[in-house]
Structures are given as C-alpha cells and as structure tokens.
Amino acid sequence: MVIRGGxxxxxxVRKHQSGILQDWIKEQLAAVKAADRISEADLRxxxxxxxxxxMTALQASGDEDITAAPWAETRDMLANLSRSWAVAGYxxxxxxxxxxxxxxxxFDRLRSEIGGDAETLANEVWHxxxxxxxxxxxxxxxxxxxxxxxxxRQQQDMLELSTPVVQLWEGILALPLIGTLDSNRTQVxxxxxxxxxxxxxxxxxxxxxxxxxxxxxxxxQHLMKTVAAARLMGADCIISGIRPQIAQTIVHLGVELNAxxxxxxxxxxxxxxxxxxxxxxxxxxxx
Amino acid sequence: xxxxxxxxxxxxxxVSIQVDMHDRLAMTLxxxxxxxxxxxxxxxxxxxxxxxxxxxxxxxRMIGNIAAMSRVLDAETVVVGMRPAVAITLVELGLxxxxxxxxxxxxxxxxxxxxxxxxxxxxxxxxxxR
Amino acid sequence: xxxxxxxPVRSDHDIVVVRQVVRTWAVDLGFSLxxxxxxxxxxxxxxxxxxxxxxxxxxxxxxxxxxARTGLRLTFEDKGPGIPDLELALKDGYTTxxxxxxxLSGAKxxxxxxxxxxxxxxxxxxxxxxxx
Numbered sequence: 001m002v003i004r005g006g007x008x009x010x011x012x013v014r015k016h017q018s019g020i021l022q023d024w025i026k027e028q029l030a031a032v033k034a035a036d037r038i039s040e041a042d043l044r045x046x047x048x049x050x051x052x053x054x055m056t057a058l059q060a061s062g063d064e065d066i067t068a069a070p071w072a073e074t075r076d077m078l079a080n081l082s083r084s085w086a087v088a089g090y091x092x093x094x095x096x097x098x099x100x101x102x103x104x105x106x107f108d109r110l111r112s113e114i115g116g117d118a119e120t121l122a123n124e125v126w127h128x129x130x131x132x133x134x135x136x137x138x139x140x141x142x143x144x145x146x147x148x149x150x151x152x153r154q155q156q157d158m159l160e161l162s163t164p165v166v167q168l169w170e171g172i173l174a175l176p177l178i179g180t181l182d183s184n185r186t187q188v189x190x191x192x193x194x195x196x197x198x199x200x201x202x203x204x205x206x207x208x209x210x211x212x213x214x215x216x217x218x219x220x221q222h223l224m225k226t227v228a229a230a231r232l233m234g235a236d237c238i239i240s241g242i243r244p245q246i247a248q249t250i251v252h253l254g255v256e257l258n259a260x261x262x263x264x265x266x267x268x269x270x271x272x273x274x275x276x277x278x279x280x281x282x283x284x285x286x287x
Numbered sequence: 288x289x290x291x292x293x294x295x296x297x298x299x300x301x302v303s304i305q306v307d308m309h310d311r312l313a314m315t316l317x318x319x320x321x322x323x324x325x326x327x328x329x330x331x332x333x334x335x336x337x338x339x340x341x342x343x344x345x346x347x348r349m350i351g352n353i354a355a356m357s358r359v360l361d362a363e364t365v366v367v368g369m370r371p372a373v374a375i376t377l378v379e380l381g382l383x384x385x386x387x388x389x390x391x392x393x394x395x396x397x398x399x400x401x402x403x404x405x406x407x408x409x410x411x412x413x414x415x416x417r
Numbered sequence: 418x419x420x421x422x423x424x425p426v427r428s429d430h431d432i433v434v435v436r437q438v439v440r441t442w443a444v445d446l447g448f449s450l451x452x453x454x455x456x457x458x459x460x461x462x463x464x465x466x467x468x469x470x471x472x473x474x475x476x477x478x479x480x481x482x483x484x485a486r487t488g489l490r491l492t493f494e495d496k497g498p499g500i501p502d503l504e505l506a507l508k509d510g511y512t513t514x515x516x517x518x519x520x521l522s523g524a525k526x527x528x529x530x531x532x533x534x535x536x537x538x539x540x541x542x543x544x545x546x547x548x549x
Binding site: 191194195197198201202203225228229230231232233234235 | 367369370371373374375377378379383384389390391392395396
C-alpha cells in the first residue's frame with residue numbers, strides 16, 4: 001500500500017509555523033547576493049503570506065498536483081511576486097529561491113518529528129519536494145513572461161527613439177526605416193508617424209524603406225494600412241526605396257499599388273512632394 | 288430636440304460633431320444637412336470630426352450617405368480632423384469612405400473645397416475610398 | 418472597479434452607454450489609446466447588431482487576469498432569430514460595407530479573440546476579448 005505524503009507535512013507546518021518562517025527568511029537573505037535590494041520587511045510580509053496560503057492549499061489538496069484548484073490562490077500570489085521581482089530587476093534564480101529555500105526548514109522539522117519512521121519520512125519528504133519544485137518552476141515561468149513584457153516595453157521605447165520622423169519641409173515628413181521590421185515594431189512606428197502628421201500638420205509623409213532588408217506579408221500589410229489610415233486623415237504617403245522582392249510581396253497582397261505613389265529614392269519622393277504641396281524653394285521647414 | 292449645429296461659411300457648410308452621437312441624432316443631422324445644402328445653395332460641406340474618439344460603421348455609413356447626397360445636390364463633402372486612433376481602427380474595420388475626401392483640419396479642408404470648385408481635382412488629395 | 422458586470426443593450430441610447438462603459442473599463446485596465454479605440458468600436462458594432470438583428474439583449478463585461486497579463490472580455494447575447502449562415506455572415510462583411518456582416522467581421526478583426534454561437538430560433542452570443 002502506498003502511503004500518500006502530505007498529511008504529516010500539513011500538521012508539522014502548522015505546528016512549527018513561526019520557526020519555519022524565521023529559518024526560511026534567513027536562508028533567503030543568505031542565498032541572495034543582492035541582499036541590499038530586498039527590504040527585509042517586504043520579504044517577511046511575502047513569506048508570511050505565502051506560508052499561510054501554502055498551509056491552506058496543503059490542507060485542501062489531496063495530492064501533489066499544484067495545477068489544481070486548491071492551489072489557485074498560491075499560484076496567483078507567486079505570479080504577482082514574480083512579476084514585481086522581474087520588474088525590479090531580480091534574477092530568475094533569486095525568484096525560484098523564494099520557494100526552494102523553504103525546503104531545508106521543512107525537511108529539518110520533518111526529520112525531527114518523524115525521525116523514527118523511515119517510510120513515512122521518505123513519503124513526506126518526497127511529497128514536499130514535488131510540491132515545492134513544482135511551485136518553483138511556476139515562478140520561473142511567471143518570471144520569464146514578465147521579463148518578456150518588460151523587454152518588449154523597453155524595446156518599444158527604444159523604437160520610438162530610434163525611428164525618428166523627420167520633417168523635410170513644411171508639410172512634408174519623412175520616415176526612413178532601417179533594419180529588420182517585425183510586426184510589432186512596424187505597428188509602433190506607424191502609429192508614431194500618424195501622430196506626427198497631426199502634430200506638424202503635414203500633408204505628405206514619405207516612408208523610405210531603402211534600408212529594410214526584407215518585408216514579410218504582415219509588415220507589408222501594416223505599411224498599406226498606415227497609408228490607408230493617413231489618407232483617411234487627409235495626408236498622402238509616398239513609399240520610396242522599394243526593392244523588387246518587396247514589390248512582389250505587396251502585389252501578392254492584392255493591394256492596388258496605383259493608389260500609392262512609389263519612388264525609387266527618397267530624393268525623388270521629396271521632389272514629388274514639393275511639387276504636390278506647391279512649395280517653392282527658399283521656404284525652410286518650421287522648427 | 289437636440290440637433291447638431293450647422294454653420295454657414297460663405298458657400299460652404301460646416302458641421303462640427305462634438306458629441307458621442309446616438310443613431311437618431313445622426314439621422315437628424317443627415318436630414319438637416321440635405322435641407323441646408325438646398326436652402327443655402329451650398330457648394331461644399333465640411334464635416335469636422337476632430338472631437339470624435341470613436342467612429343463605427345454606422346457613423347461611417349452616415350458620412351458616406353452625406354457625401355453621396357451632397358454630390359447629387361452638386362456639393363462636395365470633405366471630412367476633416369480624423370484622429371490617428373480612429374483612422375487606424377477604421378482601416379482595420381474594413382470601412383472605406385467612398386466618395387469622401389479628407390483633410391487634416393478645417394483650413395486645409397476649405398482650401399481643398401475652393402480648389403476643387405475652381406476647377407479640376409484640386410491639389411492631389413485622392414478619394415479616401417480608393 | 419468591478420470584474421464582472423452585465424448591462425442592457427436594448428435602445429439607441431444603450432449603444433452610447435456601452436461605449437462609455439467599455440471605455441472606462443479599458444482605461445482602468447491600462448489599454449493604450451489605439452487598443453481602447455479598437456475595443457470600443459468593436460463593442461459599438463456588436464451592440465448595434467444585438468439591437469438591429471437580435472431584438473435587444475445584454476452585454477457582459479469581464480476583466481480577466483491570466484498569469485501576468487490582463488484582458489477585457491465582452492459577451493453580447495440576445496434571444497433573437499439567430500444567424501442562419503454564420504460563415505457567410507463573417508465573410509461577407511468585408512466587401513459589402515454594410516449590414517450585419519461588417520459588424521461581425523469588423524469586430525473580429527479588432528479583437529484578439531472572437532467567438533460566436535448562434536442557433537436559428539434561439540439566439541446569438543458573440544464574445545470578444547482584447548488583451549493588454
């Protein structure tokens with residue numbers, strides 16, 4: 001007969017709660033190198049909260065499945081913790097340590113309470129390990145997702161800085177795109193362009209893609225949508241620097257290219273824009 | 288009953304939509320505009336939507352209708368001041384505005400109307416709908 | 418801010434209210450301006466469909482939390498005649514530029530997730546979700 005672990009664990013955690021809490025906090029402060037980043041008060045609050053949720057979940061749960069309903073609140077707490085630690089710049093190992101550092105304090109007390117009964121001790125230790133490992137893995141997953149979000153946001157911020165819209169002349173904007181365009185970047189850049197059109201009162205925007213190596217269908221679609229949106233706002237776009245392959249992609253999308261003016265180079269596009277806006281040379285762009 | 292005010296500016300009519308219109312109000316506007324175009328012998332209609340944060344397919348169709356009716360009455364319609372977020376959403380929605388010209392603001396819209404009345408297609412702002 | 422709310426969608430006026438309520442929720446959830454505009458517009462389309470074709474119904478707003486991401490889910494439900502040919506309704510909208518289709522396919526394009534259930538004689542339920 002297999003004796004399921006967990007029952008003794010639950011009662012032992014309850015009995016030795018404050019001692020376990022003390023040791024657990026000490027373990028973490030020792031393990032985490034950047035101890036100066038953690039406020040001990042905050043850590044204590046997090047540990048207390050986790051321990052209380054942990055006990056409730058242990059009590060309610062019949063097995064080691066931490067993806068099941070009884071563990072929902074615990075999972076949520078860990079998700080929030082991982083997220084704030086990710087944003088604060090902690091390392092993923094430090095976040096996993098939060099859960100794993102609980103092992104030793106628990107094992108110590110399991111040993112002292114069940115010492116004589118080897119089989120029960122083995123079951124309880126196994127149960128504890130499986131549960132804590134599962135939760136630690138979860139924190140690293142949550143951490144990763146949060147970090148991805150942070151990186152994405154930072155990328156977007158950088159994008160806005162690195163793809164400046166330039167005012168070539170009064171009423172004429174230019175957006176020289178360089179490098180690889182992915183769907184997300186293109187979206188951000190295009191929204192930016194439309195806003196600049198409003199801000200500067202431009203009637204023509206030149207989108208130059210000479211410096212773009214490849215354009216996939218998604219990016220081509222974004223480009224076309226931007227042209228359509230600009231038109232709805234009352235501005236025209238000229239696309240310059242289209243290479244043959246890129247032209248093929250755009251055509252394959254079934255978009256009527258005759259509705260969009262294209263020019264080989266930015267300079268050519270600028271000349272057309274000047275003609276269109278009826279500008280005469282000698283009138284500099286407004287600051 | 289509430290109505291959206293229509294201003295006469297020389298031979299043009301200017302409508303500034305500033306409220307979140309409910310459908311009945313939109314229908315009333317359509318009717319009122321048609322009346323005024325005839326009554327004032329207007330040659331152009333400027334619809335200022337710079338205050339509109341949302342333009343859905345109903346409003347879009349209303350604008351299209353106004354443009355179509357104006358044309359029958361020998362007047363041009365120009366929609367001005369569409370916000371970027373609205374433009375992006377309309378494109379995604381798949382709503383084109385056939386027969387509707389657009390401009391960034393009222394001034395430019397007037398220039399466009401004057402130029403198109405003076406002869407030809409003005410200075411290069413093609414139909415929004417193509 | 419509530420996490421689950423149901424509102425009536427019966428009159429002309431309700432469409433305006435739905436837009437305002439969806440805006441408030443979207444702002445509270447931290448959606449960007451473009452994201453807000455998209456979901457409010459989608460809601461406006463679906464609300465109008467509910468009234469014009471469904472004979473009136475309700476919209477359920479739910480704020481979602483999935484791990485680290487937040488979202489807004491709207492469910493429009495009516496006990497109307499239902500949609501006989503869903504595939505056609507979803508396809509047609511894009512080109513005809515009017516009627517039921519544009520609202521449905523448009524709302525779909527403006528959302529991250531789109532789900533529709535409809536049975537002739539029983540009603541229709543459309544669910545859209547936008548994640549931040």
